[in-house]
Amino acid sequence: MAEFSVHILGCGSALPTTYHHPSSQVINLRDKLYMIDCGEGVQHQFRIEKLCFGRLVHIFISHLHGDHCFGLPGLISTLGMLGRTGTLHVHGPEGIERFLAPILDQFCQRMPYEVEIHTINASRHALIHEDKSVKVYSIPLSHRIPTAGYLFEEKCRVRHLNRAAAEFYQIPLSEYPMIIEGFDYTTDDGRIIPNRQLTIPGTLPRRYAYCSDTEFLPAIIPIIQGVDLLYHEATFMDSEKTRAKETCHSTAKEAAEIARRAEVKRLVIGHYSGRYRDSKGLLEEAKTVFEATIAANEGMRIDV
Amino acid sequence: MAEFSVHILGCGSALPTTYHHPSSQVINLRDKLYMIDCGEGVQHQFRIEKLCFGRLVHIFISHLHGDHCFGLPGLISTLGMLGRTGTLHVHGPEGIERFLAPILDQFCQRMPYEVEIHTINASRHALIHEDKSVKVYSIPLSHRIPTAGYLFEEKCRVRHLNRAAAEFYQIPLSEYPMIIEGFDYTTDDGRIIPNRQLTIPGTLPRRYAYCSDTEFLPAIIPIIQGVDLLYHEATFMDSEKTRAKETCHSTAKEAAEIARRAEVKRLVIGHYSGRYRDSKGLLEEAKTVFEATIAANEGMRIDV
Known part of the structure; x- marks a missing residue:
């Protein structure tokens, strides 16, 4: 079967820690790379993970909080220095252009390639990108600012010769x-x-859903129903439920509850609060509700 | 004697590598921290080095290339999340305001502290900051865009009781x-x-000079004459002299030549090109001209 995997570059949250990097992951689909979120230091992580800068074609930003997008200026500049010529597409909610345009203007005047910015409507579930390998849909999430999750659906032939x-x-x-x-x-x-x-008969198309950052939001269940892999934020443990509500984040239990109700095949939790030195407690909590849970970690590669 | 040390957070150059971080260092002077340059990932390095965010008072940016300033948005946001109240001063050449103002406006609206941006004239040698511990002077450098080095002179009592x-x-x-x-x-x-x-009689004031990025520039010698410690970029080896000239950088030999002629006490080289897996060759080359040379490395702390 063609490659379809998720490579975790960062699964920490806003405050820096020595044990996690801010949000970013790379979807490898038939050797094209699609990035979701781009926290500070991503280009360094990219190098550590021996990913190929040249294969990166699209970046999808969930929301305009720094821990999800402050790696963009450095990554975009580096691609220019490496001599990229193909257009890079950056998708994100309202505000993405306001963030990137002045930086491109000040730092990237003589780059050999174009950056095309696509502002998406984070409040709608819609097809936002399609190429010969994949369809990408937005998933409206509920956070403190406009935030979208992303659903990746590979394109399969319905029947083979x-x-x-x-x-x-x-x-x-x-x-x-x-x-x-x-x-x-x-x-x-x-x-x-x-x-x-x-x-x-062909194989069924595999699907991967990324949902971060969001409060507990059962409204996403029909969209992610039965996906092969769901990444859902689990910033807090159940004991910090009040803090989770206040900051529009989810607990590990809530992430698992979404996975259970949506009957997904496997769940990956991430976006851990800096207060947790390791993800053991979060994973155990999630597993009480949904057994097929994995705890994300930098460098992890998960086949969809 | 009061603490006066330089803590290297990053001594690589523009392209990301797995063995160095982009430019940043922290001067610890009587327990206040002054940062010079702020490449991407600095806040993570700050945590790894167990430095105290609360003691950071001033940041001096040498020039507006991404590998010297793309860590600012993340660091500034983090200081806000940590509840900082004291003003943070960011000094840098023309362009610093154009870079930071839109980011502060979009990402840092409700921060509990102020960021004061000070645009310096990078073409002049002038006193740009003074407090009860230190005087900081700009050093005009020659790079592809306006660039300033910084000279830190501790304030000493001329005589003690x-x-x-x-x-x-x-x-x-x-x-x-x-x-x-x-x-x-x-x-x-x-x-x-x-x-x-x-x-x-009191002790003589100790002095530290930071010169990066710059081409070989003997004009700085009178300014840095006899300093206790000189950080000078050594992006290339002598064999890449032509490339150094083209990109307005220095070779290890040239850095050492500046140190020798300025009769500094010790030289630290850094800002290594990604082509060098380690700094051994650069160090050896510099030492042929100036023996008292150290090769910077992440995590290194050097007493001035």
Whole structure:
């Protein structure tokens, strides 16, 4: 199966600690890299993880808090110094242009490539990007400022070519694309071979959902229903539930509750408050509600 | 003697590597912290080095290239989240306000403290800051954009009180400050005790000079003449002299040549190009010209 993985570059929260980096992760989908969030120090993490700067095509910012976007100026400048020529697309809620435009203007005047800024409407669930490998949808979240999660859905062929059948009917190679597209084949003597006989069922498209930062928000459940992997913030433990509410964050228990109700396959928790030296307690708490939970850590790579 | 040390947080150059961080260092002078340059990830380095955010009072930016200032937004935000109330002063060449003002406006609206931006004239050698511990002077450097080095001169009392003598003449404690200031003392019966009898010579003020980024620039020699410690960039080795010239940087040999001619006590080299996996070659090269050379490294603390 084609590569579809999530690489954690940072899973801490706003205050710096010595044990985590601010939010960022990279989706590797058929060797193209899509970044979600870009906290300070991302370019350094990128290097440590031996990811290839040249393969990065899109960056999706969840919201304009510094721990989710202050790595952008450095990363964008570095890509320029490395001689990038292909356009980089940066998507984010209202405010992304106001943040980036003056920096591009002051620091990136003579870069050999373009940065295209796409302002998304964080209050709508909508398709915001599509290429031949993936569809990316926004997920409206509830935080202190406009915030969007992102749903990645790989594009799969609904059915694959049954090569043996195609050869049996002596179908020319030039007709294969039409068959994969779902068309029947008509032989020279006018006989129709139904598409079903020439193809086999394809795999279901895999889906990955990123939900950070947000308070407990059951409204997202229909959007993320049954995803293969859900990253959900778990900033606090249940004992800090009041603090979580005040700051529009979730507890580990709440993250797991969303995963359980949405019947996702696996849950990854992250965006840990600096008060927790390790994620053990958060993970244990989440597992009491949803067993298939993983605790994110820098350098972790998870197959979707 | 009062503390006066330099703590290296980053001594790499523009492109990220896994072995160095971008430019930043902290001067610890009588327990106040003064930062010079603030590359991306500084707040994380600050935590790793167990430095106290609350003691940071002034930040001096040499020039507006990202590897010298992209850590400011994160650091400034963090100080706000930590509840700082005292004003933070940020000094830098023309462009510092254009960089910081929009970020303060977008991200730091409700911070409990003020950031005061001081635009300095990078083409002049001038006193730009003075408090009871230190005088800080700008050093005009020659780089691709306006760039200033910084000279830190601790304030020392010219003479110290000779307590034994003061007690011998039964001088009241309330008169001590005047004597330290240099005044003679007149006894009740009108006898004048010369200041020289009541004081002993003070130590010479220690001086630290930071010169990065710059091409080879002998014009700085009169300004840094005889300093106790000189940090001078040594981005390249002599074999890359042409590249150094093109990019307005110095070689290790040139840094050492400046140190030798300025008769400084010790030289620290840094701002290494990412092409050098370690600083051994750069250090060896510098030492052929100026023996008392140290190669900077993250986490290093050097007494001035």
